[in-house]
Structure formats: structure tokens, C-alpha cells
Amino acid sequence: MKMTKQEYKKLIEKKTPNSPLLKDVCLAFLIGGLICIIGQLICDGIMRLGSDKENASLLTSVTMVFFGALLTGLGLYDRIAKFAGAGTIVPITGFANSVVSPAMEFKSEGLVLGLAAKMFVIAGPVIVYGVLSSVAAGIIYYILSLL
Numbered sequence: 001m002k003m004t005k006q007e008y009k010k011l012i013e014k015k016t017p018n019s020p021l022l023k024d025v026c027l028a029f030l031i032g033g034l035i036c037i038i039g040q041l042i043c044d045g046i047m048r049l050g051s052d053k054e055n056a057s058l059l060t061s062v063t064m065v066f067f068g069a070l071l072t073g074l075g076l077y078d079r080i081a082k083f084a085g086a087g088t089i090v091p092i093t094g095f096a097n098s099v100v101s102p103a104m105e106f107k108s109e110g111l112v113l114g115l116a117a118k119m120f121v122i123a124g125p126v127i128v129y130g131v132l133s134s135v136a137a138g139i140i141y142y143i144l145s146l147l
Helices: 005-017 022-046 053-073 076-088 092-105 109-117 121-144
Strands: none
Touching: 005 053, 022 053, 022 076, 053 076, 076 092, 092 121
8 A cells, every 4th residue: 555645644643642732731840840849859858967069969860860760660650751741851860761761671682782782772872962062062161261
């Protein structure tokens, strides 16, 4: 069966369910905000234990990545993401999820070729371009500071 691009596009539009945009945006905002509130509560708690803001922020980031990875490993993060949509992608926990998910999917292929090799399939480009843009920004800053 041959289809033109327009026929295929119409078929896809017909088969794809409409998403309730307002509901999706509100849920993403609320759940993403809730994740950020949890992070802020963790940071405030660490600072109350006597840590300075810089170390508290570092420990909060590590803790949030840990919780994101743990929830992914337990299969709970995907359920939350299914409900909240984009609200779970933006916070740092979404990064942890993007690292752990492929690793879990390919763990049956072994520790090196499965787990280790696939761990950064999604997060790898983010890390690479993050480092490259940091280096570029540093070079630009250095050049501007010389002027």
C-alpha cells in the first residue's frame, strides 16, 4: 500500500489522541514545582545542620540525583512521569532518570556492553555539549577580561 506524505500525515493525525494541553501544563507545573520544593526542603535541612549554602546546594543536587535514580530503579519514576509529563523532565531528577533508564534496559547484555555502554546514551550528549559550552563560555569570558 503506497501512501503520499499528506495521506500518511492525515492517518497519523487521526490515530494520535488529542492531549488535554491545559491539564498537561498544569500537572507539569505542579509536579515539577513539587520536586523543586522537595529539593529546597532538603537544602534548608542540610543548612540547618550547620552546612554553608554552597555545600548544602552540592549535597542537595547529589541527593536529588540519588532519589531520581532510586525511583527509576524501583520503577516509580516512570509512573510519576506518565502522570506529570514534562514536570519530571526539567528538574535534576529527570537527568538521573535519563541515565538510569537505558542502563536498566540493557543490563541483560552485561556490565560493560550493556550497563556501562548504554548508561550515557541519552545523557551523554547533554554532558558533552554542557562541557563544550562551558569551555566556550570560559574562553569568551577570558578574552573579554583581557579587553
